[in-house]
Amino acid sequence: MAKKFSRPPTAQEAVLGELRGWIATGRLQPGEQILQETLALELGVSRVPLREALKILEGEGQVSYVAHRGYFVTELSLSDLLEVYRIREWLEPPAVAASVPHLTDAQVAELGALVEAMEAQPDDVEWLDLDRRFHLLSYAGAPLPRLKRMIEGFWTTTQQYRRAHFGYLGGSGDLVQVHAEHRLLLSAIRRKDAEAAEELLRMHIRRTRNDLARSPELFDA
Numbered sequence: 001m002a003k004k005f006s007r008p009p010t011a012q013e014a015v016l017g018e019l020r021g022w023i024a025t026g027r028l029q030p031g032e033q034i035l036q037e038t039l040a041l042e043l044g045v046s047r048v049p050l051r052e053a054l055k056i057l058e059g060e061g062q063v064s065y066v067a068h069r070g071y072f073v074t075e076l077s078l079s080d081l082l083e084v085y086r087i088r089e090w091l092e093p094p095a096v097a098a099s100v101p102h103l104t105d106a107q108v109a110e111l112g113a114l115v116e117a118m119e120a121q122p123d124d125v126e127w128l129d130l131d132r133r134f135h136l137l138s139y140a141g142a143p144l145p146r147l148k149r150m151i152e153g154f155w156t157t158t159q160q161y162r163r164a165h166f167g168y169l170g171g172s173g174d175l176v177q178v179h180a181e182h183r184l185l186l187s188a189i190r191r192k193d194a195e196a197a198e199e200l201l202r203m204h205i206r207r208t209r210n211d212l213a214r215s216p217e218l219f220d221a
Helices: 011-025 036-043 047-060 078-102 105-119 124-138 145-157 159-172 175-190 194-214
Strands: 063-066 070-073
Touching: 011 036, 011 047, 011 124, 011 159, 036 047, 047 063, 047 145, 078 124, 078 145, 078 175, 078 194, 105 124, 105 175, 124 145, 124 159, 124 175, 145 159, 159 194, 175 194
Parallel strands: none
Antiparallel strands: 063 070
């Protein structure tokens, strides 16, 4: 069998990956203007792939374009975030319920490995990536492609704010509670108990929304 080689990323894909990472880690802060000429020089690319990457990020809701001023990292108010989490509370529990019967043994095993990895991971950026992978994988079996795209879009839009919430969890000791909730959700998935998984996820998202509502200072910067 001929060996398969993965193609190298295009300039646009490479720039897109860098910018997503910079937004997720806070190197580019909410509300910060994206200076295209400066970034192009730093990344060693022309402004064409940079503009293409910015258009994709705009479609994802991670950056916003302001006429005559340029692109800015999207900035959400606390009320915006609370609305997004309320929408997630409506959308994601039915998605996991629809997914549970169709998840493969390999996918369930991967979910278990992600839970273990989260509990051993102290780094905020790495933990948030594992958390995102866990939840999006838990919806993988749902035969609802439009719903899954909507859910992924909401996760992407709020990615940079999840770092602040992770800091709150670590400082308050509530990260232990999050790990316990993940364990309970994983157990329901393993039992193929769609109803329990749906309710556990609803409570999980609602607790996060309540955390945000009690901690407006996390998003003052």
